[in-house]
Amino acid sequence: CIPLCDYRCQLHSRxxxxxxxxxxxxxxxxxxxxxxxxxxxxxxxCYTDMLTHGNKYKCP
Structure with missing residues (x-):
């Protein structure tokens, strides 16, 4: 997961x-x-339906 997430999040502000x-x-x-x-x-x-407590999409 780490290299995949690292690439996925590289341009994210946070x-x-x-x-x-x-x-x-x-x-x-x-x-x-x-x-x-x-x-x-x-x-x-699984990925599209996971939400945060604030009903926003959890997965980046």
Whole structure:
């Protein structure tokens, strides 16, 4: 997960926050979408449906 999330979060303004969320999603869904943004649907429902307490998308 680490190299995939590192690439996914490289352009994020809050990289540590992005990495933490990405690692959780990668652990649970066994997937990180390609590219630095978007493409969430490539990881299926697990990745697209995970929400934070504030009802925002958890996975970067």
């Amino acid at each position: 990289k540590r926050l992005c990495m933490r969320a990405c690692m959780t999603c990668c652990d649970r869904c066994k997937c990180v979408p390609p590219g630095t943004y978007g493409n969430r649907e490539k990881c299926g429902k």
